[in-house]
Amino acid sequence: MNIKSITLLVLLTGLTFAAFSQNKEQAFVNENLKFAEQQTQSMINSMGGNFAGKYPRSFNHKGELTTTDGNDWTDGFFPGTLWYLYELSGDTAWKNYAQEWTNPLESGKYNTSHHDIGFLMYCSFGNGYRLSPNEKYKAILIQSAESALKRFNPKVGSIQSWNYGKAWDGVTEWHFPVIIDNMMNLELLFWASKTTGDPRFRNIAITHANTTLKNHIRPDFSTYHVVDYDTATGAVKDRATCQGYSDNSTWARGQAWAIYGFTMTYRETQDPAYLNVAKKLADWYLHNPNLPADKIPYWDFNAGQDGYTPENKSKALTVTEKYRDASAAAIVCSALFELSELSKDKTYRKAAIEILHNLASPAYRAALGKNGNFLLMHCVGSIPHGGEVDVPIVYADYYFMEALQRYKKSMK
Numbered sequence: 001m002n003i004k005s006i007t008l009l010v011l012l013t014g015l016t017f018a019a020f021s022q023n024k025e026q027a028f029v030n031e032n033l034k035f036a037e038q039q040t041q042s043m044i045n046s047m048g049g050n051f052a053g054k055y056p057r058s059f060n061h062k063g064e065l066t067t068t069d070g071n072d073w074t075d076g077f078f079p080g081t082l083w084y085l086y087e088l089s090g091d092t093a094w095k096n097y098a099q100e101w102t103n104p105l106e107s108g109k110y111n112t113s114h115h116d117i118g119f120l121m122y123c124s125f126g127n128g129y130r131l132s133p134n135e136k137y138k139a140i141l142i143q144s145a146e147s148a149l150k151r152f153n154p155k156v157g158s159i160q161s162w163n164y165g166k167a168w169d170g171v172t173e174w175h176f177p178v179i180i181d182n183m184m185n186l187e188l189l190f191w192a193s194k195t196t197g198d199p200r201f202r203n204i205a206i207t208h209a210n211t212t213l214k215n216h217i218r219p220d221f222s223t224y225h226v227v228d229y230d231t232a233t234g235a236v237k238d239r240a241t242c243q244g245y246s247d248n249s250t251w252a253r254g255q256a257w258a259i260y261g262f263t264m265t266y267r268e269t270q271d272p273a274y275l276n277v278a279k280k281l282a283d284w285y286l287h288n289p290n291l292p293a294d295k296i297p298y299w300d301f302n303a304g305q306d307g308y309t310p311e312n313k314s315k316a317l318t319v320t321e322k323y324r325d326a327s328a329a330a331i332v333c334s335a336l337f338e339l340s341e342l343s344k345d346k347t348y349r350k351a352a353i354e355i356l357h358n359l360a361s362p363a364y365r366a367a368l369g370k371n372g373n374f375l376l377m378h379c380v381g382s383i384p385h386g387g388e389v390d391v392p393i394v395y396a397d398y399y400f401m402e403a404l405q406r407y408k409k410s411m412k
């Protein structure tokens, strides 16, 4: 063989191997999609085959499906999952189901009682508008963005998350609490400015992101869950946790929301400051000595460690088992696909693929027909509140499906 033939052979072998790997990964996506379709159809059947006012949220330790009624912050995730099933499969039966679970959420467009309108409306109507643009959904989303602005305080430079303070002892200590999760609600605002041409939504989103950047992120790029502000001066009054282990610990899902939120904010603004922070937040997560080898985090990176003392001495925090939170991993996984694309750094994609494969393994993915027909197991809602510990949760499934969709898109 001459040199030319050898080069050609090496090239062909490489191409064949690349095609084989791609086919294998496409088969992985298809197998997970098939599983998600079967499982979700069983979920719908278990609720009577149609909407009937119920949004699946979790599956408790008594073996009961827990549902909500359209007024919960999680209600956009099941319709959002249905939209992803439609996007991934192209099957209009999923579109019909998605509309059936999305449309009843319309009254949420006037909800100004908490910050979660972005989760609620953008995961449902936002995906619906993206995949099936129509004037009705557009108007609902614009009104939702208007409602979100009502919770913005220019003195603080943030959108207020909750109306209430700390509840352990009945004493209100927080006045204007902003949680790291709130970064997720900004996507609706960026969308609203792009769609209407009105810069107010985007300007407020950027101001909120900058305030969060300044006050929620520690010098090592771990995150606080809650920052409370003085509304008269805009000064920080408290840095604390609500769902994490202690005020100075890092709640895994909080870190996940931060990675996702700043990646999305970079996508929408192209401001390198947000890309820089998104990478640092992701690096903190991925290189953390307390991250297990499978990259599915414990519910809090510091639970039970010296130097971290819960303020709330409730029984829930005396548990010694180090529960994993697959929901945090699913959020990070989806975010890392986008971070890799935006930063052109393939290491984030490699980590995302690894997390996705681990979530899809029998350690975290349910057996068919089990787990209340949710897709993922081993999530934690809130250990300090003793709620939803080591169970499936609807938002884990939503971000798992989004991650699958992003993975599929990234193969093209």
Ligand code: GLY
Pocket: 181, 243, 253, 381
């Ligand atoms: N946004 C509430 C949570 O992540 O549990």
